[in-house]
Amino acid sequence: MYEGDIASVLLTEDEIQARVKELAVEIASRYPVGSPQGDLLLVGVLKGAIFFMTDLSRALPIPTQMEFMAVSSYGSSTSSSGVVRILKDLDKDIAGRNVLIVEDIIDSGLTLSWLMRNLSSRDPASLQVVTLLRKPDAVRTDVEVSMIGFDIPNEFVVGYGLDYAERYRDLPYIGTLDPKVYEGDGGM
Numbered sequence: 001m002y003e004g005d006i007a008s009v010l011l012t013e014d015e016i017q018a019r020v021k022e023l024a025v026e027i028a029s030r031y032p033v034g035s036p037q038g039d040l041l042l043v044g045v046l047k048g049a050i051f052f053m054t055d056l057s058r059a060l061p062i063p064t065q066m067e068f069m070a071v072s073s074y075g076s077s078t079s080s081s082g083v084v085r086i087l088k089d090l091d092k093d094i095a096g097r098n099v100l101i102v103e104d105i106i107d108s109g110l111t112l113s114w115l116m117r118n119l120s121s122r123d124p125a126s127l128q129v130v131t132l133l134r135k136p137d138a139v140r141t142d143v144e145v146s147m148i149g150f151d152i153p154n155e156f157v158v159g160y161g162l163d164y165a166e167r168y169r170d171l172p173y174i175g176t177l178d179p180k181v182y183e184g185d186g187g188m
């Protein structure tokens with residue numbers, strides 16, 4: 001699938017799954033079962049975090065509930081436009097809940113920094129973040145990221161939820177995109 005488009009495999013399916021299990025253990029140790037705040041509430045950021053969210057929630061040995069938010073800062077470009085839009089908001093009130101944002105990648109940190117501000121204004125009991133991937137630029141942002149799966153180089157990556165122009169999300173691994181795919185795309 002997509003064979004000529006993927007320049008190299010950065011993280012194999014096995015590497016991803018092994019790290020997801022480790023993150024699940026780490027998360028479970030931070031949230032005691034039976035807390036007065038109720039079950040941990042996972043807030044998955046659509047669409048990129050979809051596979052991380054489903055794998056992580058099933059790897060977690062504690063009861064969790066799920067909410068989803070859809071925001072977009074990228075559109076079909078490979079670099080951030082700086083504009084974050086809510087495409088779908090949470091269905092439920094998160095006041096008084098322990099909330100864990102589940103993201104696939106932090107690149108510029110813009111999406112997450114905006115999301116943290118937005119969700120903390122809704123008065124959760126606690127608000128933390130787990131991201132599968134983090135790129136080098138993310139360290140420049142003020143966002144406190146509690147748990148990180150992998151620090152990766154500054155290359156455009158796709159697969160396991162990550163897209164380019166909505167394609168490649170369905171790959172079970174994470175790979176780098178061959179520049180020929182986006183060359184001639186207006187420098188986006």
Ligand code: PRP
Binds near residue numbers: 074075109
């Ligand atoms: C991507 C990715 C993160 C965000 C990271 O989402 O899934 O949510 O960008 O970039 P940043 O740190 O520079 O803000 P995108 O906006 O492409 O939407 P998608 O998840 O639907 O692909």
Ligand code: MN
Binds near residue numbers: 071104
């Ligand atoms: Mn996203």
Ligand code: MG
Binds near residue numbers: 048074075162163
């Ligand atoms: Mg995207």
